[in-house]
Amino acid sequence: MSEPASTHHAHGHGAHDDHHHEENFFLKYFWSTDHKVIGMQYLLTGMFMALFGGFFPYVFRMQLAFPGISVPFYGVVSPTEYNALVTNHGTVMIFWVAMPVLIAAFGNYLIPLMIGADDMVFPRLNRLSYQVFAVSVVVIIASFLVPQGGFGGAWTAYPPLSANPDYNLTPWGSTLWLVAVALEFIAFLIGGINFITTAMNSRAPGMRWSDVPMVVWMICIASILFMASVGPLMAGAVMLAFDQNLGTHFFDPKAGGDPILWQHLFWFFGHPEVYVVLLPATGIVAEVITTFSRKKLFGYKTILYTAIGTGVLSFFVWAHHQFIAGIDPRMANVFTVTTVLISIPIAEMMFLFIATLYGGSIRFKTPMLWALSFIALFMIGGVTGIPLGASGSDIYLHDSYYVIAHFHYTFFPIAIIGSFTALTYWFPKMFGRMMNETLGQVHFWITAIAVNGIFIPLFVLGAAGQHRRIYNYNHFAQLSTPDLQALRILATVSLVILLLAQFLFLFNFFYSMFFGEKASKNPWKGCTLEWTTESPPGHGNWPADQLPTVYRGPYEYGVEGRDEDYWPQNVPN
């Protein structure tokens, strides 16, 4: 991608006119450079991968609740398969669901619309980004179909296990896994460059830094974090691939390599990655909360500073994943300090979101319910991070189910609730129709209650000393008690309920896409620019002569002395 030499300029509409003739189906949906189509491609691919990655936990949780049974729709789970399932559940959910949906799909769809541009600044690079991503999807799925099956060395892929086929017994699966992850990174690297450049250079006339909607800021900060942290992991991935296939010994201690080195490079990326997906989700929540409480965001700039502070601190915390990994124990003290401190900007951000509700007029529509549940549930994930970041208690909790419960209480709100918030909120804009409110609320309540049924038992199991990635706890006398087994069954039953509830959503999604009630331009009465164009927006987003001009900030709700309780950004007075 060393040639970003697209001569496309944000408002160079003349160049676009020849595109308006009828395009055939293939060109329109598979070869399009329109940011809306690419965003939709990312969205649908991400949803497909969510089904793929969501099926895995069903299989392995059934195995944990009822060890050795033949799981319906799957069969008996062997230890090899179990390892491959947990490994790829993590990988797929983070890299092929959270990243494409939160950053790529909504980043692509929303950034140009929210800043009043007709497209991304590098539309062809944007298309390339999706194409690389699509290849990575094929590769990760293919990694299950090769001899010896998918990679089962945990999503962190610690060598020497991941580096040597003699140890992991999946020579093909581990290489394909690595290739897929690397391709995916390239796709998001290209996408991130596009997002930042677009947000900086294509803003509508009059749009100042402080008029940019929060979600655009958050996606850009996340992209910067991603680009700044991904390099060392790419270096590590190349070294790991060479170890696997070329007979080098970068991570093999027998020949002078260093296995801790991979952890070093991996977590340097791995921890900022958490904030890479967190920030867009908080941005989405900020948009929805303001709209449905009819309130200006409480402390726009402070929220921005907390996001930047989180981003900066995220480079200082990563070694807390290695407290007991055999690193210098003195380093743990420094990283405990930074890890516990990162709670401050995040807590402050949550306070500000809650403060936004003060004095509002809150409408409990589906998107708002999702956004509020994000805050309520993410806080559980946030506070349970403290005992893990504190080195002393991490000695016990490390690699236990407490960790699993903790990060699912952060990642479930981020990846799943964040995506549902965005989908339900922008659905009218994307498809020009409203979703069914009743179905949406039923789906919300089942999901929001079931998720606690899954992960609260896991906190208890973790505190009782149950470790991760073990396919059958009956091998451990202290863990095979009936009480603990009951908790495992509770978690599994909740999971099955949660997964079944998603079919409600899928039905609602596809039914409403074609048969829903027609949506107006601005069904939620929002202030930001995407609501000023047609639903769904046409090619070029706005008619060429009606590109918006911005007169004020994005959240002017309830300004005194106006007839309407909202004041769109593009209305002069």
Place this chain on the structure above:
Amino acid sequence: MAGTMSEKRDLRLIHPAPTREQRQIVPNEVLGMILFIGAEVMLFAGLISAYAVVRAGMPADAWPPPGQPRLPIAFTGFNTLLLLASGGAMWFGGRKFAEGADKAVPPVLASLGLGAAFVALQGYEWANLLGEGLSMQSSPYGSFFYLIVGTHAVHAVAALLVLSVATLRLRAGELTEHAFTALRAFWYFVVLIWPFLYWQVYL
């Protein structure tokens, strides 16, 4: 539309006469390239960190490993000068661009020639070292040498290919100023990261 009650607050919320024209703060191509180079710098930082860690983990007498060939410091030093000269020529081409796109073509061609010579000489050095028994598999020393220098070579070759195409467009007058700046920036990156790698790997 605005009420009379709080005219003051309303006025404060309206920006004073937004500028109609829209301007790029940093040209698109240049900004995109800066971001890309930032990610690339981190890639090399990761490689160098890995190298430093493994090297420090070795006993002092095992690095470079006994029985393995030594890297040709002087030869590569000369090569480094070639690459720096190439960077200088590219910079000169950038200055000439202001006088006209076709004026920039000769210095850019010179830069490409010097760059190609650098890659060729490095390839010759690799062939020699392989012949003497230093390979990726022979020791971590060899692995890191080929990994780091090879990663740089991939960047250099890719940059040379893209720049060759760009030179054709430059001669035809099709290359925009900003695209040219972005491409030159990438070449500067390839040139300037090399002395650092030379210092780390060879010295």
Place this chain on the structure above:
Amino acid sequence: MSRVHAVWAVALAGLTLPGVAEACAVCFSATESNRGAFIGTTVFLTILPLLMIGSVAFYVYRRVKEMEATEPGA
């Protein structure tokens, strides 16, 4: 981040420094130079992206100021 944060960060770093300065009792095996390299590269990898982001942000900030100064309307 506010000045309060910076003060706290320095104070806390001070609290933990004695622990850092002390010899490592439980890590007998890996060599001291290897541990030094881990700490060194940790600092390097952490500071480098922040420096790069900081300098690009500063460059952009200066460009914005420059453009505002030459803006015809302003």
Place this chain on the structure above:
Amino acid sequence: MIERLIQPVSTFAGDIDQLFFGIHMVVGFWFFLVQGMFFYLLFRYRYREGVPTTYVTGKEKHLKKWINIPHILIILCDVGVIFFAVQTWYNVKQNLPEADATIRIVSQQWAWSFVHPGEDGELGTDDDIKTVDELHVQEGMTYHFQLESRDVLHSFSVPVFRLKQDAVPGRVITGWFEPMHTGVYDIQCAEMCGIGHGIMGARIHIESAEDHAAWIASKKGT
């Protein structure tokens, strides 16, 4: 809280349990306070016909203090958490009390082998006792362990001790523990180590002085 789920059996287990409890009290207080505020605001400012919203920017001093005061209090809580966490960490991982005996723990795919000092109490002599998946220690003695791995990463985890340490091939990692009560407990591998990771368990037998001596004697000459 942990001690109700799983018995504390090492001298530092109680410290870690207390730290865990203390942190949960602090974060639990904030968690319920903030959730309470959250649900109160949701109820208080729900949509009601004809009630307009308040225009607030977040710069108002009397409102900002609701953010700033908790903010400072949280920093204070964090300092407390860090202090106790680092103290516990120091005792368990950085500090190394004088040992009464040293054992060697060797992990490999997918078994643990333990080398106990024999009657002479010294490791590396002829009367060393080697066992697989079975570790015998005496209560009230301070043990050093030397943790090694033959192939991939493993992690030596004894939940009742609240102790966990990764084993890294090519390194010998030293740590310590002092068992407090007799009994037989689980040892788990806590780091993904391949297909057999799920069955890589062992048992630790904590014995009284007499029982331990008897066990050593029974192993003599084997």
